Amino acid sequence: MKIRTLMxxxxxxITFYSCTSIxxxxxxxxDVNFEDYSTYDLRYNRERDGFVSINDINQxxxxxxxxxxxxxxxxxxxxxxxxxxxxALAIDINxxxxxxxxxxxxxxxxxRAYYGGNFGTTTVxxxxxxxxxxxxxxxxxxxxxxxxxxxxxxTLSNNQKNIEKTILETIGKIxxxxxxxxxSEPGIELKDNES
Numbered sequence: 509m510k511i512r513t514l515m516x517x518x519x520x521x522i523t524f525y526s527c528t529s530i531x532x533x534x535x536x537x538x539d540v541n542f543e544d545y546s547t548y549d550l551r552y553n554r555e556r557d558g559f560v561s562i563n564d565i566n567q568x569x570x571x572x573x574x575x576x577x578x579x580x581x582x583x584x585x586x587x588x589x590x591x592x593x594x595x596a597l598a599i600d601i602n603x604x605x606x607x608x609x610x611x612x613x614x615x616x617x618x619x620r621a622y623y624g625g626n627f628g629t630t631t632v633x634x635x636x637x638x639x640x641x642x643x644x645x646x647x648x649x650x651x652x653x654x655x656x657x658x659x660x661x662x663t664l665s666n667n668q669k670n671i672e673k674t675i676l677e678t679i680g681k682i683x684x685x686x687x688x689x690x691x692s693e694p695g696i697e698l699k700d701n702e703s
Contacts, residue, residue, distance in 0.1 A: 530678050534658040534685040542656070542687045547586035548578055548646075553596040559643075560599050569672050570595055573679035574644070581688045589649050598641040599664070607632045638664040642678050646686075658682035 536542075550571055554561065562570065574593055575585065609630040639661060646656040660678040 529662070530681050531661045532658060532681045532685060533661075534656070534682070536656040536687060537654070540655050545590040545646075545655075546583055547589040548583050548591050548593050549585060549587065549589040550574060551592045551594045553594050553645075559596045562597050566597075566671070566675065569675045570597075570642070570679065573676045574683075576676075577679055577683040581683070581686060583688075591649050591655065592647045592652075594645045594647055596643045598643065600639045600641070602637045602639065604635050604637070605632055606635065640664045642675070642682065644679070644682050656686065658685055 552562065552567060553559070574595065578585075578593065607630055609628060642660045644658045644660075645654060647654055660682045662674065662678060
């Protein structure tokens, strides 16, 4: 019995964790040599259809995360960049409904007939699940041609306590898929050897 309870607890924990993890999808132009691009600048795409506006605080968090991760990849921010890193945010709201019904009855048998009163109730509950998507695109600086993009998706909660951690974690997972390997590990700075 204890093993069964433990296994159910583990199964529920795995299910809960998998529902809240960040899903990442990326794609790239296979004909592009990403080693040719060493400078970037950031662009927030406010004009994109179906996307929400990002408040100044979260925009600052996103840019901080992008700058950190791109510098780890050996890129430098510049006014006249090789590429533009464009980002946008989308929120999908999915609704689903749960209904529960209960029926009650009191049969009464009388002389040659069945009498009774049956009644029932149905309760319908609406649930709303918000899913956020952070889209990061790399576009060629001169032609605006799309070179690479990544999308990070996560089910959102109403808890705003960990929003900065979630944003930085999402950006980290998206840029893990970028074709250039990082020059340094997170939190480790490269130092020049003095001779």
